Structure formats: structure tokens, C-alpha cells
Amino acid sequence: MAKLDLDPALVSRARELARRAGQPVVDLARSHTTVSVERAVLRLAGVTGADPDGIPWVNRLVDAVVDEIGLEHGVALPVFDALAREGLPATDLTLLAQKAAAGSVRFGVPTGKAATAARKVASKATAVGIRAVDRKRAERDRLIKRFGDPKQRPWIYLIVATGDIYEDIPQAQAAARAGADVIAVIRSTGQSLLDYVPEGPTREGFAGTYATQDNFRLMRAALDESSRELKRYVRLTNYASGLCMPEMATLAGLERLDMMLNDSMYGILFRDINPIRTFVDQRFSRQVHARAGIIINTGEDNYLTTADAVDEAHTVTVSQLLNEFFAHEAGLADWQLGLGHAFEINPEVPESFRLELAHALLARELFPDAPLKWMPPTKHMTGDVFRGNLLDGFFNLAGTMTGQGILLVGMMTEAVVTPWLSDRDIALQNVRYVLGAAGGLHEDFVPAPGGFIQQRANQVLGEAITLLEKIEGDTLLQAIADGTFGIMKRPPDRGKGLAGVAKHADDYFNPATDLLEAA
Amino acid sequence: MAKLDLDPALVSRARELARRAGQPVVDLARSHTTVSVERAVLRLAGVTGADPDGIPWVNRLVDAVVDEIGLEHGVALPVFDALAREGLPATDLTLLAQKAAAGSVRFGVPTGKAATAARKVASKATAVGIRAVDRKRAERDRLIKRFGDPKQRPWIYLIVATGDIYEDIPQAQAAARAGADVIAVIRSTGQSLLDYVPEGPTREGFAGTYATQDNFRLMRAALDESSRELKRYVRLTNYASGLCMPEMATLAGLERLDMMLNDSMYGILFRDINPIRTFVDQRFSRQVHARAGIIINTGEDNYLTTADAVDEAHTVTVSQLLNEFFAHEAGLADWQLGLGHAFEINPEVPESFRLELAHALLARELFPDAPLKWMPPTKHMTGDVFRGNLLDGFFNLAGTMTGQGILLVGMMTEAVVTPWLSDRDIALQNVRYVLGAAGGLHEDFVPAPGGFIQQRANQVLGEAITLLEKIEGDTLLQAIADGTFGIMKRPPDRGKGLAGVAKHADDYFNPATDLLEAA
Amino acid sequence: MSIVRPYGDTTGDGMVQLSFTLPIPHDKRAEGAALQLAAKMGMDPAMLVHAKQMGDGFTFFVVYGRVTHLVDTDKVEVVERDFPLLSAKEVNALVKRRLRRKLSVVGACIGTDAHTVGIDAILNVKGIAGEKGLEYYRELKVTNLGAQVTVPELVAAAQRERADAVLVSQVVTQRDAHLHNTREMSAAFREALPADKRPLLVVGGPRFDESMAGELGVDRIFGRGTTPGEVASYLVHELVQS
Amino acid sequence: MSIVRPYGDTTGDGMVQLSFTLPIPHDKRAEGAALQLAAKMGMDPAMLVHAKQMGDGFTFFVVYGRVTHLVDTDKVEVVERDFPLLSAKEVNALVKRRLRRKLSVVGACIGTDAHTVGIDAILNVKGIAGEKGLEYYRELKVTNLGAQVTVPELVAAAQRERADAVLVSQVVTQRDAHLHNTREMSAAFREALPADKRPLLVVGGPRFDESMAGELGVDRIFGRGTTPGEVASYLVHELVQS
Numbered sequence A, B: 001m002a003k004l005d006l007d008p009a010l011v012s013r014a015r016e017l018a019r020r021a022g023q024p025v026v027d028l029a030r031s032h033t034t035v036s037v038e039r040a041v042l043r044l045a046g047v048t049g050a051d052p053d054g055i056p057w058v059n060r061l062v063d064a065v066v067d068e069i070g071l072e073h074g075v076a077l078p079v080f081d082a083l084a085r086e087g088l089p090a091t092d093l094t095l096l097a098q099k100a101a102a103g104s105v106r107f108g109v110p111t112g113k114a115a116t117a118a119r120k121v122a123s124k125a126t127a128v129g130i131r132a133v134d135r136k137r138a139e140r141d142r143l144i145k146r147f148g149d150p151k152q153r154p155w156i157y158l159i160v161a162t163g164d165i166y167e168d169i170p171q172a173q174a175a176a177r178a179g180a181d182v183i184a185v186i187r188s189t190g191q192s193l194l195d196y197v198p199e200g201p202t203r204e205g206f207a208g209t210y211a212t213q214d215n216f217r218l219m220r221a222a223l224d225e226s227s228r229e230l231k232r233y234v235r236l237t238n239y240a241s242g243l244c245m246p247e248m249a250t251l252a253g254l255e256r257l258d259m260m261l262n263d264s265m266y267g268i269l270f271r272d273i274n275p276i277r278t279f280v281d282q283r284f285s286r287q288v289h290a291r292a293g294i295i296i297n298t299g300e301d302n303y304l305t306t307a308d309a310v311d312e313a314h315t316v317t318v319s320q321l322l323n324e325f326f327a328h329e330a331g332l333a334d335w336q337l338g339l340g341h342a343f344e345i346n347p348e349v350p351e352s353f354r355l356e357l358a359h360a361l362l363a364r365e366l367f368p369d370a371p372l373k374w375m376p377p378t379k380h381m382t383g384d385v386f387r388g389n390l391l392d393g394f395f396n397l398a399g400t401m402t403g404q405g406i407l408l409v410g411m412m413t414e415a416v417v418t419p420w421l422s423d424r425d426i427a428l429q430n431v432r433y434v435l436g437a438a439g440g441l442h443e444d445f446v447p448a449p450g451g452f453i454q455q456r457a458n459q460v461l462g463e464a465i466t467l468l469e470k471i472e473g474d475t476l477l478q479a480i481a482d483g484t485f486g487i488m489k490r491p492p493d494r495g496k497g498l499a500g501v502a503k504h505a506d507d508y509f510n511p512a513t514d515l516l517e518a519a
Numbered sequence C, D: 001m002s003i004v005r006p007y008g009d010t011t012g013d014g015m016v017q018l019s020f021t022l023p024i025p026h027d028k029r030a031e032g033a034a035l036q037l038a039a040k041m042g043m044d045p046a047m048l049v050h051a052k053q054m055g056d057g058f059t060f061f062v063v064y065g066r067v068t069h070l071v072d073t074d075k076v077e078v079v080e081r082d083f084p085l086l087s088a089k090e091v092n093a094l095v096k097r098r099l100r101r102k103l104s105v106v107g108a109c110i111g112t113d114a115h116t117v118g119i120d121a122i123l124n125v126k127g128i129a130g131e132k133g134l135e136y137y138r139e140l141k142v143t144n145l146g147a148q149v150t151v152p153e154l155v156a157a158a159q160r161e162r163a164d165a166v167l168v169s170q171v172v173t174q175r176d177a178h179l180h181n182t183r184e185m186s187a188a189f190r191e192a193l194p195a196d197k198r199p200l201l202v203v204g205g206p207r208f209d210e211s212m213a214g215e216l217g218v219d220r221i222f223g224r225g226t227t228p229g230e231v232a233s234y235l236v237h238e239l240v241q242s
């Protein structure tokens, strides 16, 4: 089914360059930790709940440890050591956090026997959490077996974004009934910069609903109901992104979310989060996703909202190759790689649709086993909703003609509001029409040999290789600082959350990473 | 560019069968005349204007002749004989009509010298009219040379239908400016059953504007203005259809209309006009169109509004072959054959878009030199205007992917109202997007050998041949009576306008036909 | 709950979408004019999200916003079906038993309207939406006059066929053609026949307002998506049962 | 002519298109409810042309019809440009000659809004619609703080940079986030600085109502499609010329 006549040697070279450009970042991630990584460990070990101000006990506990002895040892050793000293069982970890918050617990880094004991209890406690994740994965497998997967590719992915979980739920169920295979609950605009995960069911988000463990659970339960009704397992998506990326991944694993937005650079570029913080958080979160059987969705589509989709098409390819490398390194399998790309070429550009086909096919053929995530037009959507629905139709068509795996359904009101109930219905009708009427058209789509589409795809691949060569020489961190991706310049010593990063001390201990890497 | 792998022997056989099925109808047309054919002759010979009740003098004159001596001799001989007897010059033919209406002229069929003289003057007078048509054709050629043809295929064809020529004009000009290459002024619902052509500029049509010589002239002048402004010759279309088909063709030739809706069976099926009346009128009107350099548009699309577009697809093919035969017989060249077909498959049918592509390509490959007229979805359009605009987009795409010649632009409000100004603008934007973004996609559209599209096209061709064999055996008139086309049953001895048909007497004389056939 | 509001994405948000053209060129004043109209329609706040000039002197607008109006579903006036839906079997049985002759129905599309698909869907055996048309009913005698029937022709046919009911279709509505034609038709029947001899007058078509029957002088109006079964049930209810 | 009506296909026809959802299932009553809303909005007659149930309890409607309202273009209130449009050269010359120092502009996207494309279009050299952004102007000193800037950070930056003007962008509008953030920002400047030391406060974004400046406590609002030249001209007009 190779339609582009790509040179396999060039493709290998591109992958090898991505590996070489990515490896230093992996080394960085392996030698650093962050407050959120540590909080994620504590969540796996069983700390739950929040103080009366809504600050989670994991935050209080990590903060207490950091205040006293810093982050560089990891929190597991000092925490389990303190637990032992307090004479509490591992199931009372939350109680320890409360005591620590009250200032009644002291922390130190144990050595010798105390360390060995703490390590052992810590590993055991964390393993309980990881087993919970494993059970959720098995449960998902069972439910998929029982209810079945969507009949068609691409899977149909829809967002809800009311800000209120109790409005989101009926809208998500209506969408599922109308054909959605995947529901994503968009997060409130502010959440990614919060250095804690809010608690409880929530009703007050802006342009999105807070991601909380309770909201995850409520929505997953609602979609389980829909799955039963529809005899089709409806997947749930949220974001492992922002300052709490590792914790989000953990909560997703614990609440059986099925996909997570999880990009190696999105937070850096679009949330101005510190690059090192992001890469460290990213590696941990991906290890959790790998274990939880969660499909990640990367965010290359976003670059094309700030950069031009024709001029910068190759930056998408480069980023996909990097995301692939980081994902494999963290243990994710190809079927878990929802690499992102988007239909964002200015519709006024001559042959824009054929250019989109070329770009979409290039991704398809570079990553034949990944369930590519195909994102709809956003930047060139205007208040002209009639035109908007038309563009979305051509986006859907490109998706089916090029065999995309996950189709994020575009809304005619993209430039106006977060989607209305009716927008979603109209959008799904659009998808149903296109997939129904032209679902087999890919059979008759044969890019002319040496023609416009093949030439364009090969050109983008060539530009991607040139760029990768440059990145490999300059380092990826420097490339990010230079504005290579999405024209956003993000130097490694700037951005939010840097304070929450520490280089491992020699005695750094993280039972979760150990367990995840042992598998 | 043959994409369907049609068997040339089958194609030839289909054409031969159409010839054999059509010939008896041509023989019928050659041996009959109608009141409208005769009125057309008088129009060419210079009769203009109407009585105070709005009944054209051509009608009064033909009626007077018919009352006295019947229709079977044609009106030219008796009229020019009477003119001579009244001592009037040929330029005073209208005066004669007025006298005849007042009852002060007697008519007979001259013989001998009187007949020879009448024939000569009649021929000369009619030739003046035909020369006027020739001049208009030359003028069109000049203007096209000066302003240019549209840059792209398909030509973009838009309708205006306010009922008021003075609202139509600015709307047509706005449409031309927004990209229309062809403007069609839809006629008032009642007009096709009027056995006369209304006179003067008009403002009171229902769902369309009366076709009158003055309205033709006003709109043509307005579009000449637009052509000058836009540096692109904007074509004008109306209807040579209904009871006055021959006169409409004549007026179109005299006022430099560029295309005319002119089908061999539309009036029979959808206006319940007598089949023989229609076939006679049709042959004359096509001879005029041939002379005037007018492109005809046939009406096969209409069948698919009453019959199913999949089940009855082959009836469209059969009708196209018949229309082609009748057109060639009447002297039309291939470039003048805007054979009709339509995107009318129920969008809920699986692979409906690929079926549309198969049907559209079949027409394209059967008639490679004809500027096929591709009609938009109407029957399956609903009040859901958002969905409507999407369907129209896929219609436009099928048009460009299969190389259609004339694209009648679909409107999102198809199921609601005759088009609003804004509907037209939205529709043109749709066309511009599709042609701009995917105008070259046909290069990459290669129906899989032996696949869905090729199979479907060959199946339709096969069904068409089977039906043509049946028609050849039963006669075309019988087939029409049986409801073969559009499930409308129309026996040859029923329907409107039969009274206005006569079999030629031996001395039948028609100077226009003689001149047109001499060429 | 009888009071509702339009729903965008949150209960009670009142959001609607509106589009229209104003016959003025596009500039700030035109945008203000568009917002003025939206305000008069009760949109507050109204967001002008799209404006595009067409030709010289027209601008198309798309507006989104919240309407302040409340909808009271208790105050809705609808022509509810006030007769039971019967199967073809039941219709036939009732006609046979109570009327003891076939019920005569004359159908046509009058005026210059040539849209027969709708009336044929009701009358022809083929029917629509999986229901057979009235011709399929053994006890109904159907005369379908087709399209472009003049009112005098229709009245004559009704008399000739001793029509119990006359079914008229009107699809073209531009300049209220359907209303004019319907009024002309009902007046002609009133003129031609005394009240007790007059057939039941039924009109149908996709753009009728079903509540206008009285105003138009007919007994019943059927709109978009009517099925033959509904019509047959209505005829039996009016002509056989009451 | 100052009175106009919406235009469908004939002058004065008053035709508009409307769509919305009601939180009720689809039936005749729901259609009646939809028409009731259309009537309240001034549509008469209103044609319900599409109705589709979504999920259990919602129905989407499309309505076409004539509105009875008149639009009076003389009564339109718009924020017209009340300053001359200047070229970059003219702007630079005026600042240089009259102000005799660089004019300091601080820009940011505040709150949790991370949409920088709009403010960057105004500030960055690259600009938009063929016009260079304010950084290109030799006599302007631009400090672009980027996105997700808190109000205290913005006030501090404005003081540090001795800002003559503060330019704030707000793109997210759900639950009126843009209005809340703008009010918070203008209040903070009022609190932090005496009136005569306060920089000119300018906000922009695609969904602002330009006439709300007073209400929001800012000096000017710029909406959809603003170009850098307009902003520069306005700044010079307010800060240099008057």
C-alpha cells in the first residue's frame, strides 16, 4: 500500500537522526526528577485526598520533604523512613501526609538497614498502585472484548468542554450515541499551570472542565454505561500535560482512561513550561502510559496554528520522529502512538487539499503501525460556519483517503465558541456522511507516480532530514530555544516549573520507575 | 484518460441502438408541424409585438390561418400569399397579423405562380431573421475572443429566480462578479404551459421570471456589462422547453443567449406535454440552436428526482444517447451537447460518493467531446442547510474529479426556498474552495482496475444496452407510455398541446426549415 | 417544566445562531446595523462572528448570542393528531362496514405546480417511508389527476367521481403561491356545491402551516413527512366514524 | 435611505435564517415551541424547515422566515475610528518630534489565556495582513510579556518599563473570562497608579464588543481583524498628539 515511493534508506536515516537528537534528552530525564514525578510515586503508593483548601496531600507531603531535605533524593526513601519511624502501616500514608502538613513529622534520608527497609516497604506499596493500574488495563481488555471496538477506522474522537462535569456527561453520552468512539474532556484553560491536581467533581472550568480523579471516574462510569448500551467500547481521553503530567498519567491509569494527550514538547512551547521539567515529567508519564495500555496523542497539530502549515510541514515530521523515539524509549508500543498532525493549510492555497493528502500520507507511511491522530482545521476556520462545515468535510475525506487512525472531529463553530451540543451533532453527521459515502475511496486514490503528491511528500521528508541533521548538531534544547517548533522560542533555563526539578543525588530512589523499568 | 476500461464495441452498439430507437421519432418530426414551429417561422420572418391583451401577433396570425385552412400546409405560404394580395411589403408582416386578427384578411393555399412568388418572398424574409441569428453568433464569437472564456472547467452555472427581472439583474451581476460563468434565469412555474411567449419586461413570476424577448435582451445587456468589467464572457441561459420550445430557441438566437435547456423528453415527462408535439418542436428548436451556436442542456437529471438514482441510473445513459442522436440529427455539434446528469444518490447509501463518481465518469467517457452538465443534489437535500452545503461540496468534488463541463451550482437552501442572494454567495465560495483545493485531484484518481467504480460503470452501461434493445423493439413512444423515464407514464395520444400538431400536407412549406437544413 | 430556553452547551444559556443579509455595503456601520437587528430580535449579548460583502451593496452576517426570550411549552399551539392511527386493514374494515361503498378520493396538484412526488407518495401504491399509498387500500377508490390541474378541472372531476374527499398538493410557495391556490380551490368548491355535498377538502405540502386550515377554507392541512396511513386514518375518522 | 430590512431575494422581504437547540425531545409540541421562539424573535411567518432530535432530550431546529423589525442605520452606534491612519514613518516622526523619547509599549496576554497569535500579530515585526508589527517602528519600545501573565506581573512590568501604553489580549471568552480578566486588570492599574501616571490601557481580541471600553475601565478596545497600523496610529493620537 506504499503510495509515496519513499526511499527506505532515507526513512531509516531520519529515524536514526531522531534517535541521536533525542538521546541526550533521555539521559537528562533519567538523571533528574520533579515534584510531580515524586507526587505520582506517592499516588501509586496510596496517598489520596486533599486538605481543606483543596491542596492534595501528595503536594503537602512532597513539599514537606523538599522543605527539609530537598528533592534530589526522591521522596520515597524519606517518606517511608518517616512512616516506619511513626510506626504507621503503608496503608496509612495519607495520615502521614496530614501529619507532615501539620509539621509534626521530620524527614531525613535513611541509610543502612533503615534505608533497605524503607526501600522495601516503598516498593511494595508502590507495587500495589501499579497492580491497580494493571487490573484496570485487564478490565479494559475485557470490556473491549465484551463490547467490541469501533467497526471503522478512523475512530471518531469528540471533545466536550462545558467546564461542568455534569453538563459534560450527558453531552458525552449523546455524542457516543451519535457515533463518537472516543470522548475527550477538554481541561479548563488554567489547569496546566497548576502545580497540583484539583480534587473532587467540578463544575467551574473555563473553556474546559478540570481534570480530577473524580471527574475521570464519573465520566468513565458514564461511558461504560454508554458502551453497554451501544455494544461498543467508548474510549475516554484526557491530558497528561502541564505541570502535573506524571500525576495525570497515574490517575488515568488508575481510572481506566484509554488515551491521553501527551506530547514531549507541547507544554514547553504552548504553556511556557520549562523544557527540562517537561522532558523529565514526560518520560515518567510515558512509562506509566506504557504500563496502563493507554494510547498517547502527541501535539504536532499545534505547531501549525502558530507556524505555516506548508512552510513548516517538515517540523511536524521531525517532531513525530522525536515523539516516536521518546515513546519507544519509555516502553510504549507502536499501537500506542497516536502521533498528531493536522489539516491546517490555508484553504486559499492552490491545491491545498492535495498538499494535505501528501502530508497525511507521509505520516501514514512513515509510521505504518501507529494510530495517527488527525486533527481538523482550526486556524483557518472563521465565523462563517457554513464554510466551516464544508472544510471539516474535506478534512474528514482526507482522513479516510489516507487511512488515519483517530479522527478528531472538527466543529463548524471552531472560531466562535467551544462546541455546542448541536455543533457536535452536525459534525458527526458530517463524519458519518463522508465515511459512509467515500469510505472506500482510498482504493482509487493513487498518487500519480512522480506527480504533485509524491513530490511534495518526498520534499517534506527531505526537509525534515535536513532539519534533524541541524538539531543533532545543535542539540534539541538549543533547537527549541531557537523557535524551531511552532516559532515559539523556549530556552532551557526559562519557563514555569523549573524550581520543581532536581538532579538525582547518588542515593536517589524511585520505586515506581524501578518497577516500571523492570517490566 | 480512459479510466473505466469500457468495451468500445459495447459503446458502439449502444449508439447504434439509440440511432435505431430514435429514427422513427425523427421521421415523425420531419412529417409534422406545430403551431409553435409556425410561429417561430413568423418570428424569423419579422413578426413582433403583441395585442393589447398581451397575445403576440404571431399567435393571432397563426390562429387566423389555422382557423381558416388548418395547420397542415404551414403558415408561410398562406401568409405570404395574403401579404402579396394585401400589397404589403415583407417588412409589414406584423401589420398583416394585426389585420388578420381584426378579421380583415382571408387566407388560402396558393398554387402555381402565386405559390412560387409567396415561397420566394417567404424565404427571403425568413433569411433576414436567420441572418440576424448569424450576426448574433458572430457577435458572441467576437465577444468571447475579446473577453475570454472562463479559465477553468467546469464552467460555473448559477440560477437566479426572483420572478422579477429587475431583481434578477443585480443578483446575476453579483453572481458573475463572485465567479459565475453562466447565469440561468429560471422561468415562472406557469410558463411552460402557456401556448404563447409573453411580451415585455416582467416583474411577476412565481419561483422564476417569465422568459420574454425583452427580459432576454435586458439580461444579456447586463451580462455584457459584467463581461466587460470582469474580462470574461459571462454566458446567459434560458429554457427552450414547454409549448413554445421553437419560439424560445428563435428568440434566444435573436438575443444572443448562449445556452438553452432543451431536452427531447422533459416536457413530456414533467409537464405532461404531448409526446409528438414535443418531438416535433424539439427538432425545429435544435436546428435553430445548431445555427445560433447555442449549447443545449438536456434534462436527464430530472429523472432522478422521481426515480431512484441507483436503480434507474441506466435510464439516464439511455436518454443521453437518445438526446445525442436527436441533437446530431438536428445539426448540433458535440461541443453544443450539454448532456445532463446529476448527483442524486441517497447520501445514506454506502459508498454513494463512489457510485456518483462511477456514473459521472461513465457519462464523461461515453461523450468525451460534450460539455456535460453536472447537476447538484436536490431530492435528498433537506432543511438542514449545514448538511446541504456539505453535500454540495462533495458534488463539486465529483464534478472536478470526473471532468464535467458545466457545473450547476447547488444551494444549501434547495429544500427551502428559491436561492437567496447569500445562498448563491455561499455556494460559489464552496465551488471556489473545491476547485481551488482539489482541482488537480483527478490526476490521482485512478479507479482500481476491476474495482468498485469500474464494475459499477460497466454494469450501468450493460443495463442501458438491455433497455435500448427493448426500446428499439417496442418503439420509443411506447417506452415513454410505459413509464421508462422518471417513472412518468405518458401515452402518445395524451398530454397538452396535441391540438397544435398537424401532419404535413403534400404542399407543406417551411422556409426556415429549408434554410436551416440547407446549411 | 414548561419554561425552557435555547441550549448551546449549558442549561439555560439561551444561545442561538442567526444569519441574514442587509442591503448595505460592509463597514463598521453595517456591522452595527446587524447587531441592532439581533438586539431587536432579543439577542443580548450578540456576537457578530462573520460579515462578508456580496456584490456592491449587500453584506451577509452570521451572529451568535443569547436570546432573552423564554419558551413556554404549555402555551404551544399545535394541530395534534385528534384521530386514532389505523392500519390499512382497519381502514378497509371500517369503510366496508359503515359506509358500505368505496370511499372516493380525488387527488391533484393544482395551479402551475408540477411537483407530484408528494401527492404520489400519499396516493400511489408505492407509498413512502415503508407505508403503502391509498391506492393500496381495497375500499378506497383513488383518482389521481396528476399535476397542473386547474381548479375548474378539479371541481368537475370531484363531481364526476362523487368524491368524498379531495386531496390537493402544493409544493411551490414562492410569493405564497400555495396559499393563493388553496384559497381559490376552496372558494370554487363552496361556490359549486352546497355545504352538505361538498367533499372533505385536504391540502398538503412541505411548507404549509398546519394551523391555517380555517383561514384557507379547508378541513385539514398535512405538512412535511406526512404518511399515507395518517391520511387514510384521518379520512375514515372524518367521513366514516363521525 | 436609513431604514433597511434583511434581504433574502427581494428588496424588503425581511428574510433571515435561525438555528438553535431546545432541551426537549422532538415531537409536534417541540416544533410548536420552536416556532413560538421564532415568533418572539419577531419572525412572522416563520417556517420550521428542519428538526432533529439529539440524544434523549434535545432537538435542533432550523427556521427560515421574515422578521418584522426594521433596521435604522442612522441609529447605529459604532466606535468609528476617530484618529487618522498614519504610516510607520509618520508615527516615528511624530513620536520623535513631539515626545522626544521612545514610546514604551508593554503587551501581554493575561489570565490563563495562552493565545498569543493575536497580540503577536500586533507586536511582532512579522505583523499581519501585510503590515509590520509595532516592534518594527523605530520609535516604539515594545516589551512583549507573552501569555499567561498575571495581573500583578503585568502591573510590575508596566512600571518597570515606564509603559506609556499597556496592550492586553484576550481570546478565550467562555463564561466571560475576557471580561473578568479585563476588569481585574484595569482595577489593578487604578489601584497601583494615580490617574496621571497610569498608562493608556488597550485591550483586544476577536470577541470583544468595542463599545464596552468605559464599562471595562479601559481606554480602547480593538476587535476582529485589527492591524498594527491602526494600533500605532491610535497610540500616537492619544499619547503624542493630544
Ligand code: B12
Binding pocket: B186, B187, B188, B189, B190, B207, B208, B270, B302, B305, B306, B378, B379, B380, B381, B382, B413, B414, B415, B416, B417, B418, B419, C112, C113, C114, C115, C116, C117, C118, C119, C121, C122, C128, C167, C168, C169, C170, C171, C172, C173, C174, C202, C203, C204, C205, C206, C207, C222, C223, C224, C225, C226, C227, C231
Ligand atoms: C423533485 C423536485 C422537482 C421535480 C418534480 C418532479 C415531480 N414530478 O414531482 C422537477 C425537477 C420537475 C422540479 C421542477 C421545478 N421545481 Co422543484 N423540486 C423538487 C425537489 C428536489 C423535491 C420535491 C420532492 O419531490 N419532495 C419529496 C416529497 C415526497 O416531499 P413533499 O413534496 O414535501 O411531500 C410530502 C409532504 O409534504 C406531504 N404532502 C405533499 N403534498 C401533499 C398533499 C396531500 C393531500 C397530503 C395529505 C400530503 C402532502 O406528504 C408528502 C409525503 O410525506 C424540491 C427540493 C427539495 N429537496 O425539497 C424542489 C422544489 C420544490 N422545486 C422548486 C422549484 C422552484 C421548481 C421549479 C419551479 C423551478 C423552475 N422554475 O424551473 C420547477 C418547475 C416545477 C413546477 N412547475 O412546479 C422549489 C420551490 C421553491 C418554493 N418554496 O417555492 C424547490 C423547493 C427547490 C428550490 N429550492 O428552488 N422540481
Ligand code: B12
Binding pocket: A186, A187, A188, A189, A190, A207, A208, A270, A302, A305, A306, A378, A379, A380, A381, A382, A413, A414, A415, A416, A417, A418, A419, D112, D113, D114, D115, D116, D117, D118, D119, D121, D122, D128, D167, D168, D169, D170, D171, D172, D173, D174, D202, D203, D204, D205, D206, D207, D222, D223, D224, D225, D226, D227, D231
Ligand atoms: C491558535 C489557537 C490555539 C493555539 C494557540 C497558540 C498560541 N500560541 O497562540 C493553541 C493550540 C495552543 C490553542 C489552545 C487552546 N485553545 Co485555542 N484556538 C486557536 C485558534 C485556532 C486560532 C486563534 C488565532 O490564532 N487567531 C488568529 C489571530 C491573529 O486572531 P485574533 O486572536 O483574533 O487576533 C486579532 C484580533 O482579535 C486583534 N487582537 C487580538 N488581541 C489583541 C490585543 C490587542 C491589544 C489589540 C490591539 C488587538 C488584538 O488583533 C489580532 C490581529 O488582527 C482559535 C479558533 C479560531 N479559528 O479562531 C482557537 C480558540 C481561540 N481556542 C479556544 C480554546 C478553548 C483553547 C483551549 C482552552 C482548549 C483547551 N481547553 O485545551 C486551549 C488552551 C489555550 C489557553 N489556555 O488559552 C477557543 C476559545 C473559545 C472561547 N470563545 O472561549 C477557540 C475559539 C476554539 C474553540 N472554538 O474552541 N488554541
Ligand SMILES: Cc1ncc(COP(=O)(O)O)c(C=O)c1O
Binding pocket: A187, A188, A189, A191, A192, A239, A240, A241, A242, A261, A262, A263, A266, A271, A297, A298, A299, A302
Ligand atoms: C498535546 C497536547 N497537550 C495538551 C493540550 C491542552 O493543553 P492544556 O490542557 O495543558 O491547556 C493540547 C491542546 O490541544 C495538546 O495538543
Ligand SMILES: Cc1ncc(COP(=O)(O)O)c(C=O)c1O
Binding pocket: B187, B188, B189, B191, B192, B239, B240, B241, B242, B261, B262, B263, B266, B271, B297, B298, B299, B302
Ligand atoms: C431540460 C429542462 N427543461 C425545462 C426545465 C424547466 O422547465 P419549465 O420552465 O418548463 O418549468 C427544466 C427544469 O429544470 C429542465 O431540466
